Amino acid sequence: QRLKEGLAKTKQGITGKVDELIKSYQKIDDDLFDELEEILITADIGVQTTMDIIDAIKDKVKSEKIKDPLAIKELLKEQLFEILNELSDDEKLKIEPSPAIILVVGVNGVGKTTSIGKIAHRLKGEGKKVLLAAGDTFRAAAIDQLQVWGKRAGVEVIHHQEGSDPAAVIYDAIQAARARNAEVLICDTAGRLHNKKNLMMELEKIFRVVEREYSNATREVLLVLDATTGQNAIQQAKIFNEAADITGLILTKLDGTAKGGVVIGISRELKVPVKFIGVGEQKEDLQEFDSKAFVNALFG
Numbered sequence: 001q002r003l004k005e006g007l008a009k010t011k012q013g014i015t016g017k018v019d020e021l022i023k024s025y026q027k028i029d030d031d032l033f034d035e036l037e038e039i040l041i042t043a044d045i046g047v048q049t050t051m052d053i054i055d056a057i058k059d060k061v062k063s064e065k066i067k068d069p070l071a072i073k074e075l076l077k078e079q080l081f082e083i084l085n086e087l088s089d090d091e092k093l094k095i096e097p098s099p100a101i102i103l104v105v106g107v108n109g110v111g112k113t114t115s116i117g118k119i120a121h122r123l124k125g126e127g128k129k130v131l132l133a134a135g136d137t138f139r140a141a142a143i144d145q146l147q148v149w150g151k152r153a154g155v156e157v158i159h160h161q162e163g164s165d166p167a168a169v170i171y172d173a174i175q176a177a178r179a180r181n182a183e184v185l186i187c188d189t190a191g192r193l194h195n196k197k198n199l200m201m202e203l204e205k206i207f208r209v210v211e212r213e214y215s216n217a218t219r220e221v222l223l224v225l226d227a228t229t230g231q232n233a234i235q236q237a238k239i240f241n242e243a244a245d246i247t248g249l250i251l252t253k254l255d256g257t258a259k260g261g262v263v264i265g266i267s268r269e270l271k272v273p274v275k276f277i278g279v280g281e282q283k284e285d286l287q288e289f290d291s292k293a294f295v296n297a298l299f300g
């Protein structure tokens, strides 16, 4: 239900418009496909993915001699299922065997801290012993905010002062995770993309520390992207993917955007699975990405 509410704008942007479109046509022709293409591109599904979807629907219409424009909606749904299916069997967060470390990367403002808080809350609820590391030492506010989330989730936060070396925070957090037998350590990192070189060097340094100090830990590197930025999110993802082997994506703020189609295009383009989607600001508003539930929410 929350998923459905959270995706309301995207649903309006895709299936709402498709409904209007197919009602206004008497027969299936090229104009209809052109308009359908525009709807999908506007919803940020991505150009290539849109083309592939349109081609597949055209083939089906031809081979099955479909005449009724109203059938297009169901064909679209089938195609979306197929595309999301071919990518992954909805890969879950990998935190077994323990200990596990989750490095969370992304540009400032995308919802990194919030997502970390939500994941901590979720894992704590599953009975896991969780520890947080305030690796974004560049902004005092980021450290404070992570502590607020730590309190909310009932999870300890390892932190240093503003301006200290992020890799040193992560080093300490790893020692603390060991000492306390934490099953999952979740690390925040800085996200100053305007200073790309420093950011990447900082991330690489953190990765070296993890490699050296915690090589036995199950590792996830999650990139957080703001879905409202649509295709820009894909550009950011490409940059981060150069510095770090991203193992999963978190798409935030789907509740505020009609560009939720980006979820469909992005994992296909990057070949990295979407693991979570954010559909609001509360601690419950981070959901495991379930492609079937996602498509059903758009069409339901």
Ligand code: GDP
Residues within 6 Å of the ligand: 106, 107, 108, 109, 110, 111, 112, 113, 114, 115, 145, 252, 253, 254, 255, 256, 277, 278, 279, 280, 281, 285
């Ligand atoms: P960070 O700079 O990447 O750590 O970003 P924050 O975690 O501070 O988030 C920036 C803003 O986005 C905050 O106001 C969050 O409440 C908000 N936010 C994060 N995730 C979501 C989401 O899924 N939906 C909505 N509506 N807001 C979100």
